[in-house]
Amino acid sequence: MSLPLVPLPASVTPSPGAPFLLTDDVAVTGDADAAGVLHRLVLTRTGLHLATDAASERAEPAHAGRAAIDVTVDGDGPPESYRLAVDEHRVSIRGADAAGVFYGVQTLGQLIARSPDGWVVPAVDIADQPRYEYRGVMLDVARHFHDVATVTAYLERAASLKFNVLHLHLSDDQGWRLALSRRPELTARASSSAVGGGDGGFYTADDYRAIVAHAAANHMTVVPEFDMPGHTHAVGLAYPEVAAAPALDRWDAAGGPTPVAGETYTGIGVGFSSLRIGAAATDAFVDDILTELAELTPGPYLHFGGDEAHGTPAADFAEFVARTSRVIAGLGKTPIAWHEAGAAGDLAPGTIGQYWGFVTPTDGADDRARAFVARGGRVILSPADAVYLDMKPTADAPLGLTWANGPTSLERAYSWEPGEVVSGISEDGILGVEAPLWTETVRDLDDIDALAFPRIAAAAEAAWSVPAGAVDDRTWESFRARVGGLGPLWTTFGIRFPASPEVTWTP
Template sequence: MIPAPATVHSAGIDPFLLTSRARIAGDPDAASVLTHLLDALLGETFPIADEGEIALTVDGTGAAESYRLSVDAAGVTVVGADSAGLFYGVQTLAQLVERTADGVRIPAVRIDDAPRFPYRGVMLDVARHCFDVPTVKAVIDRAALLKLNHLHLHLTDDQGWRLHLDSRPELTARGAGTAVGGDPGGFYTKDDYREIVAYAASRHITTVPEIDLPGHTHALGLAYPDVAHDPVVTPDVLAHGERAGEQPPRRGEPYEGTAVGFSSLRIHDDATYDLLRDVLGELAALTPGPYLHIGGDEAHGTDPADFAVFIERASAIVAEYGKTVVAWHEAGAAPGLARGSVGQYWGFVVPLDGMDAKARAFADGGARVILSPADAVYLDMKYDAETRIGLEWANGPTSVRRSYEWEPAEVIPGLPESAILGVEAPLWTETVRTLADIDELAFPRLASAAEAAWSPATGSSELRTWESFRERVAAQGELWTALGIAFHRSPEIPWPESR
């Protein structure tokens, strides 16, 4: 089972034999989810009936998103505290299905489960490479399997602006045509975005859109050059381009490279904030979830004092529209950041250069922090030096074991667990072009992030160890294959065919 449940008790009695006569009863949405999973895994459709051996219900008791699962020889019962809890219980049930010499069975077990953290996310960068709506939906389906409940969409960056907005149509007319490496660009219409948000919600996933500001804004400057400074081409930017064989950024020209930190907005011009009000207001109206992400990372082309002014004004605009600000941890240095803003920490498991202090500043302001330590849960890192795609800057390659062996409560000294909102695994897409690429880098390491976000603390149970995790991941190979997930068959995992 991935992620590991809070409590599991083996009943020590006969299992439930899942035959073609088994019927599924109860909540129709949950029943539909289970039939889909069982059909993919077993190639057999089980009937949904008013009464059945597999009962799926919501009883309204217990913690949010929690569920109780019980299996014996007579049948299976999954009871959710709410519809999300029932949905997650169904995911666990599908993972318990076993093929044996005597047929298909579900072991006798009793599970009481609830998430450790309320925010459990995955980020998809659609700015460096743009992915069509079916691909984004596939990512949502994969996240739901692992009980993740937030999809962070990185919609804008130097290489492209990916959401059409009626108030500022030039953003996509001029800023969406390219991607890294000269690949085709693209953008989502408002109807596309609504479709993604609704599809995610049907799987109990909240969409968190990001407009990255005030850096990572070269594409914005193509559309509205009056609010953007010329690129700040530092020796580091030039050296990066030489290593990667990329041209440096130039004002008025689309950027297809992968350097960061060279772009900035005009911090003291009213036109900048007029644009932000249009963009953030229209995006807020499109987004039913509580969060708007305003970036704030790697603004090396912005003077620190100007950065503080910008974060204060931009976060106030988000608050005006009734949304909670999310920002990368650098924004914690801005004293005027809107109170209650959520910080997202992307430093290392062992913080460097005062990154932890900036993250703690969010908690000092009465808010909480999302943990995305780059050397543990950045899915775009290579597994090892030989990995076909991916990067290595976050302390070198990230093995599956390293992606697992970290403890959220120990990352930022002085940050109490109560100040941790959750865990998110970002997938930046400089080297990622297809769903197969996404799968290769995300699986199985996304399972590590999911377990850090959902399950009890590291070492608190016999399941929360690397040795247990690698065995449980191996057991998911059949289900992942059945669902078409092109996961990386890491040699760290004892996949059944390699035993």
């Protein structure tokens, strides 16, 4: 029996017994938060209103004839793990913690199917736990701004696939997207532009808190990023004293306009901007923005960028990223930087590196990634030619780019193994997997869906499931069948996914 489960659970044992029939009479018992998630999921998927908590408290026990779904935190097993058991009379979800029960509910949602008798859940026993503790998606809100409703919709989509981190790329050459009381000119002067001259925008502190709270309700941690010392042209619009003049000798113009100091930049070129390294005004600026960001962010991580700083001399770059990592550590947070920062010799111990090179490393990217582990840190894997969701899925796709070894098909997005990308880094040295979505061509939620789906499901399996080939169903052929079965669920949740020709979709 093929079940539409993505990411693939650690253990799935189908039962020959009769399925569980979902009706309005089914009672939900157990953890109130998880029960609420289950009620909403079932209502959206089926239109059924399961019994309320109050009704379930008065219900007869399931063994006396009342069909029930019980969702309970029992503290058994590793973090985020769960066990799901389905028979004709009862569904039981037991989680090691609240996150585990939440993920068990998401798995149950994938199992719900229509039959001649109504909505059913097949009889099955599942024991599941994540491979990596960090399972992330990144949304770039700098190239094109995306409002709170769009961000929360995207994080809900990601959480349903058991991602637990939302990385927000909050600043770039095109705009600054978070209001800070210590540096108010950033949003007053540097937030109104976007790629192509479109409208910009920014989050107030309350907007950001709302995103963080919604993420937490979906068991996701927000990792905010202010990208420095490159990708900082917008900073110069607000605080010109901390920004160097555009360096145009090594930048990648990407066929767009030439940046001019003091003027908004609406192209997609990279590598021309830099902060003024070593200046007292720059150090004060960095201290201010990171201090306030740390105050606004309850999660353990702050990301400070460090990529594509072609306009920053190497020695200055090393000095800057080392100092910035120590500032973040001093604020009680764990610093994260893109892998280029591994070239610095004095990063704060434990700094996390995010590798965005190719599945087969080039240009020493793997050396810089290994440097983080050598200094007591770990690595997040985001190989651009596998999990950059902004790459075109096909050559003729209307959205996306192709610089990461051309279009990225669903099969290529699936067919890589995290433990084999950077040699010399053990499994313990890998914190997790993250699938970034840069938004040079992405203007709204429909665009996000069109590029992220179904490839986001491949990234989810890389982050959650056992290594490729470790079990019979951890294969491309199994995955394409399983993801095809999720089409009806995604449709009912309003996800406008393209019907990839690589998949046979369940109608």
